[in-house]
Amino acid sequence: MRLIVTADLHYEFGEYRERVEALAAEICRVGGDALVLAGDTFAHDLAIFARCLQLFEGFRGEKLVI
Numbered sequence: 001m002r003l004i005v006t007a008d009l010h011y012e013f014g015e016y017r018e019r020v021e022a023l024a025a026e027i028c029r030v031g032g033d034a035l036v037l038a039g040d041t042f043a044h045d046l047a048i049f050a051r052c053l054q055l056f057e058g059f060r061g062e063k064l065v066i
Contacts, residue, residue: 033062
């Protein structure tokens with residue numbers, strides 16, 4: 001099983017968005033059996049959280065958010 005785990009994306013901060021977008025693109029490109037987004041993905045704005053999750057739509061495996 002190939003598991004990809006990432007945490008502390010902090011997508012709500014503008015200075016991290018470009019890096020997170022590049023990371024998400026790479027994760028979707030290389031693929032795996034499951035992706036775990038383990039906490040500190042965003043702060044209080046659910047729209048930002050939704051945008052961050054959309055970055056991983058191309059990942060074909062299971063997706064888990066903790």
